[in-house]
Amino acid sequence: MNSNTLHDSRVSRIIEQALFEDIGLGDVTSDAAVPEEMLGEAVLLAKATGIVAGLEVTAIVFRYVDEGLRMLSSVHDGDHVRPGDLIGTVNGSAKSILKGERVALNFLQRMSGIATLTRQFVDAVKGTGVRITDTRKTVPGLRVLDKLAVTIGGGVNHRFGLDDMMMVKDNHIVAAGGIQPAIERCFAYLQKKELNIPIEVETRSMDDVRKAMACFEAGKFFNRIMLDNFQPDAMREAVKLIAKRVEVEASGEMTLQNVHTVAKTGVDLISVGALTHSVQALDISLELTLRR
Secondary structure (H helix, E strand, O other): OOHHHHHOHHHHHHHHHHHHHHHOOOOHHHHHHOOOOOEEEEEEEEOOOEEOOOHHHHHHHHHHHOOOOEEEEOOOOOOEEOOOOEEEEEEEEHHHHHHHHHHHHHHHHHHHHHHHHHHHHHHHOOOOOOEEEOOOOOOOOOHHHHHHHHHHOOOEOOOOOOOOOEEEOHHHHHHHOOHHHHHHHHHHHHHHHOOOOOEEEEEOOHHHHHHHHHHHHOOOOOOEEEEEOOOHHHHHHHHHHHOOOOEEEEEOOOOOOOHHHHHOOOOOEEEOOHHHHOOOOOOEEEEEEEEO
16 A cells, blocks of 8 residues: 555545534634634644654645645655654645644544554564564554555555455354365355455464465465464464465564564564554644734
C-alpha cells in the first residue's frame, strides 16, 4: 500500500463520513464567534517524539472543508519529530480551519501513532532481515489508512481483507475436519475457480506443521505458514522442517521486548496486531493565529 491509496474512493468516503460525524449541520460555535471574513494561520506542532504519518490525509480534510484552505507541510511522512517541531501550517478562513481541526488531527495523530509503533518494531528487528507486518485488527472503516500508516512506519501489509488471500485459520480447520482437508479444499477451490491468490496456513503445534508440509509435498501448494504462539525453540524447529519452501510468519503476543528473539529464529515475517489495535495516538497540536 502506498500514497496512491489516498486517491482511492475509500479514503474519500472515510473523510466525508468523519466530517459529517463531527460537523453535522454546522459548527455552531465557530459560526457564532468567528467573523466570516477572518483569516488565520494554524501551526501543527509535535508535542511528543515519533514518526509523522498522514500529512496528505490531513491536507485533504482541510480541502474538503474549504477549497480555499492551503496546507504546507514542513516535514514528510515517515520523518522523525520531537516535541516543538513544526509539522506544517494551514492558511485561509479561520472559521474553516476550526471546522476541520478535530477531524484532521484525529487522522494525523492516529496514523502517526501507528507509524511510530511500527518503526519501533522495525528497529527492534533491524539486521535480521525479518519484516514486520500488520493484521486485520483495525478500526472498522479505517483499515485503508491504518495499513498505509504501517507502511509509512516501515512495515509491510498483510492481507487487506478476506478476498485477497486465503488464510486457513483454526476455525476453518475445525470446520473442515482437520488441517489437511482444509488445505486440500482451499487448493481445490482455487483451481476450480481459476483464482491466483496466495494461501497461508495457520499452525499451532509441530504436529500441525508436519501435516501442513505433508500436504505441500503432495502437491497441495501454499505460500506461507504461520507459527501461532510458538516458543522460540519450537519456531527454530519448525523453520528447519519447512526449509525455506514457503514463507514463515510468526504471530502471537509479540512485544518490543521479545520480537528480536523471535526474529533470530529464522522466520521471514512477524505479525503484530498491536500496531493497529492498541496504538497510542501521537500528541500533535493545532494552534491558530489571526492574519490581519
